[in-house]
Amino acid sequence: MPLKVLDPTNETAPPLGQKAPRLASLAGKTIGVISNGKEGTQGFFAHLDRMLREEFGVADVLRHVKSNYSAPAGPDIVDEIRRWQAVVTGIGD
Amino acid sequence: MSERGHSDMHFAARTYDVGDLLAAQELYHANGWTDGLPIVPPTEDAVHACLEWAMTPPDQLLGIEPVRAVPITAEKLAINAVMAGCLPMHFPAVLTAFTAMLQPEFLLHGATSSTGGCAVLIILNGPIRRELGATGSFNALGNSDRATAVIGRAIRLALINILEVRPGGIDRSTLGHPGKFSYCIAEDEEGTPWMPLHAQRGLPPEVSAVTVMAGGAPRQIMNEWTTQPEEILETFAAEMRANMRQYSIWSGNYALIIPPQLRDHLQAACWSKADIADFIHARARVHRREWAEVGKGAVVRDRGDTEHAALGSPDQLLVVAAGGPAGGFGAVIPPWLGDKSRAVTLPIGACVDCEPPGQ
Numbered sequence: 001m002p003l004k005v006l007d008p009t010n011e012t013a014p015p016l017g018q019k020a021p022r023l024a025s026l027a028g029k030t031i032g033v034i035s036n037g038k039e040g041t042q043g044f045f046a047h048l049d050r051m052l053r054e055e056f057g058v059a060d061v062l063r064h065v066k067s068n069y070s071a072p073a074g075p076d077i078v079d080e081i082r083r084w085q086a087v088v089t090g091i092g093d
Numbered sequence: 094m095s096e097r098g099h100s101d102m103h104f105a106a107r108t109y110d111v112g113d114l115l116a117a118q119e120l121y122h123a124n125g126w127t128d129g130l131p132i133v134p135p136t137e138d139a140v141h142a143c144l145e146w147a148m149t150p151p152d153q154l155l156g157i158e159p160v161r162a163v164p165i166t167a168e169k170l171a172i173n174a175v176m177a178g179c180l181p182m183h184f185p186a187v188l189t190a191f192t193a194m195l196q197p198e199f200l201l202h203g204a205t206s207s208t209g210g211c212a213v214l215i216i217l218n219g220p221i222r223r224e225l226g227a228t229g230s231f232n233a234l235g236n237s238d239r240a241t242a243v244i245g246r247a248i249r250l251a252l253i254n255i256l257e258v259r260p261g262g263i264d265r266s267t268l269g270h271p272g273k274f275s276y277c278i279a280e281d282e283e284g285t286p287w288m289p290l291h292a293q294r295g296l297p298p299e300v301s302a303v304t305v306m307a308g309g310a311p312r313q314i315m316n317e318w319t320t321q322p323e324e325i326l327e328t329f330a331a332e333m334r335a336n337m338r339q340y341s342i343w344s345g346n347y348a349l350i351i352p353p354q355l356r357d358h359l360q361a362a363c364w365s366k367a368d369i370a371d372f373i374h375a376r377a378r379v380h381r382r383e384w385a386e387v388g389k390g391a392v393v394r395d396r397g398d399t400e401h402a403a404l405g406s407p408d409q410l411l412v413v414a415a416g417g418p419a420g421g422f423g424a425v426i427p428p429w430l431g432d433k434s435r436a437v438t439l440p441i442g443a444c445v446d447c448e449p450p451g452q
Contacts, residue, residue: 001113001114002110002111002112002113003110003111003113003114003117003134003136004108004109004110004111004136004137005108005109005111005117005120005134005135005136006104006106006107006108006109006135006136006137006140006172007106007107007108007109007172008106008121008126008135008169008172008173008176008250008254008255009124009126009169009254009255009257010163010164010169010254010255010256010257011105011106011107012163012164039392068203068433070200070202070203070204070207070430070433070434071160071200071202071203071433072159072160093208
């Protein structure tokens with residue numbers, strides 16, 4: 001018997017932000033790092049921090065840790081993002 | 094039924110024409126819209142009946158999942174409930190459970206996306222259990238009855254389809270657990286003099302209610318060799334300490350499922366749920382140094398003497414009377430991740446956003 005059935009998914013695409021213009025170079029830039037704060041992030045982001053400065057000539061790396069690693073970054077961190085030229089975020093399980 | 098028409102109810106969902114029941118199965122499986130098991134095709138009639146039973150318009154907004162800004166409508170939830178096998182009478186419990194999951198303290202995105210792999214434990218209380226035939230007796234944590242099976246499954250299908258909580262998609266679980274198919278139990282209120290869970294959590298005992306908790310897999314205990322409440326509860330506390338050592342040390346909501354054989358001894362000694370919670374709060378504790386005994390010495394550091402309690406306060410314990418009549422068993426259901434997600438209890442059929450009378 002033919003059936004007419006309904007779509008169970010969220011058909012409304014979640015609002016997506018626009019990609020920021022890509023940077024031509026990281027030299028002299030301020031880069032923010034948002035870590036989820038798990039143990040594994042410490043060594044990883046410390047190494048990334050060093051790489052960004054030594055290999056890419058980044059002027060400043062600002063490292064932030066979320067207060068809750070399973071929730072979005074708090075407003076204090078989000079407010080600061082506008083002062084950075086690029087941001088790296090990641091988890092470290 | 095199709096002659097009835099739905100002039101009073103307009104659906105926003107896209108529709109698909111399929112040749113027959115098997116074609117419907119393949120459409121849903123092929124699109125990743127199932128949990129791998131067959132589904133009931135969600136026709137307009139079936140979805141309409143669910144919404145009508147709950148007296149809810151299809152565009153009713155249950156809430157917006159805040160992290161990804163996804164609106165959750167009653168229509169989409171009803172579609173998933175039908176797919177799970179829900180009859181209209183099951184839908185109010187599904188609606189209430191999902192509304193509870195959208196409360197900020199539940200931390201829905203974190204709980205459903207985490208590598209930790211918890212499932213949403215749903216506990217039914219009040220008169221609705223009897224209307225639905227949810228007994229909370231034999232095989233309470235398994236496939237005990239139709240109602241709990243389909244209500245729990247509806248929640249998982251809704252997560253998969255509305256919030257894209259698919260393995261490897263939003264669901265990043267390393268292992269997950271079998272409760273992710275369906276993790277719903279009813280409290281055996283008729284089988285105990287204890288205050289039901291929803292009343293313990295502040296609701297009138299005569300209302301029907303749903304409690305949701307981001308829960309790990311059940312850890313079964315056994316103690317058939319005592320009638321002493323302290324000894325019985327020490328076995329539960331030991332299992333919680335084991336969870337704190339081997340899994341996660343952080344305090345949060347734990348559920349204890351206590352079947353009749355062990356419950357009888359506790360009740361005969363006049364131990365209430367509050368007495369149990371006080372005992373467990375005092376006994377389910379470990380020192381950080383114990384991590385060194387289970388291979389986690391690296392994170393003890395200089396805080397070995399720090400004591401951690403499984404419960405931040407006694408009221409974080411959810412004591413549930415459920416299980417078949419024989420067997421000295423019980424279960425501990427640990428929290429996903431301490432108190433990052435907190436259990437939420439809501440009454441069924443009450444508007445949580447409505448102004449109280451006279452306001």
